[in-house]
Amino acid sequence: MNFMKVITTHFNADFDCLASMLAAKKLYPDAKMVFPGSQEKNVRDFLKSSDYSFQFDKLKNIPLDDITELIIVDTRLAGRIGQFESVAKKRGVSVHVYDHHPNTPQDIESEITVVKDRGSTAAIFVEILREKCISITPAEATIMALGIYEDTGSLTFTSTRPEDLEAAAYLLSSGANLNVVSDFIYRELSPEQVSLLNDLIHGLEIHDINGLPVALSSASSDRYIGDLAILTHKLKDMENLNVLFVIVTMEDRIHLVARSRIEAVDVAAVAH
Ligand SMILES: [Mn+2]
Structure with a gap:
């Protein structure tokens, strides 16, 4: 019997997913980060240009039966996490959810549920990391800022909450690089x-x-x-x-x- 913790997110992972997974890894340092499927093109481009892709494990290399703790970020819809849906529903698996979407009847049941009305899940994690006095490196701050900026349309969508701006301000003071943010957010349409x-x-x-x-x-x-x-x-x-x-x-x-x-x-x- 093995004990494995896995951090995952939804299909077509966007920057809020990436930011939230990396932030969750700071709360669960012994967990593996695994995408349930593909990523949005700008996220793939970003991962290619950084060292972060090496920190992710491939789904095919994960023995799903060994998972005892599943941390799901930026979604809690059973249908959006692929093979992890059956893991989340297995008896004996502890499910932790961090999300900013409204409740639906398809929500996964979880032992720990951190759901807040925010424009981004990344902002929820920044609040938690600040509360726990866990420091954020400039490179991490840049990725978390990408999550907030993308999900809030650079803080202009009406879903933006004051906490998103506070989190963005904190990331900026932690050394987030806005040149990188604008490179990956304001890219041309395909x-x-x-x-x-x-x-x-x-x-x-x-x-x-x-x-x-x-x-x-x-x-x-x-x-x-x-x-x-x-x-x-x-x-x-x-x-x-x-x-x-x-x-x-x-x-x-x-x-x-x-x-x-x-x-x-x-x-x-x-x-x-
Ligand atoms: Mn999101």
């Missing part, structure tokens, strides 16, 4: 993303719902295209929309992203 954005612009319809203009656009792609949230945000800014729903069928799954900048429309509630 040709597939530009073409999807074009499809969404052309498919845009404005509906009048109780006197309120609500924008809807849908498109499809036979392959997965990352960062739909960024494309949705760009579309909202370009067309100056207050309420926007974007539905894209990719491969065999339907992805929905909703954004609202007015309080009368709670898109998170509608999307459920």
Whole structure:
């Protein structure tokens, strides 16, 4: 019988996932970090350009039966962690969850649950590390800042909370390098993303719902295209929309992203 701790996150891992995994590793130093699947392209590019990729273990090298503690960050949806779903549901496995998403009926049951209303999971970890007086190196601060900046649209999305700004300020004073942050956050769109954005612009319809203009656009792609949230945000800014729903069928799954900048429309509630 072995005792193995594993830190994992959701499919298509973004910078908030990477930041949260590395921060969790500081709380669970004997845990292995394992992605359940692929990463967003900018995260892959970042890992290639750094030494951090060597700190991650490959899923295929992990004997899942040996896992006794599973630390899940930036999600708690059973369907988003791949093979770790069955591990999380196994008797005798202690599950710890750190997340900033709203509750859903598909949430994984956990022994320790740290869920806070923040724009990023990274901000939750920065608060914990500060509380525990665990120091953050400049390189770590840069990655955690990438997590916060990406998930909050550089602190501009309405999901941003004061705590995200406080965490970002703390990371800056810990030596976070904003040149690296802007290099990886403000990167150009890929040709597939530009073409999807074009499809969404052309498919845009404005509906009048109780006197309120609500924008809807849908498109499809036979392959997965990352960062739909960024494309949705760009579309909202370009067309100056207050309420926007974007539905894209990719491969065999339907992805929905909703954004609202007015309080009368709670898109998170509608999307459920
Ligand atoms: Mn997140």
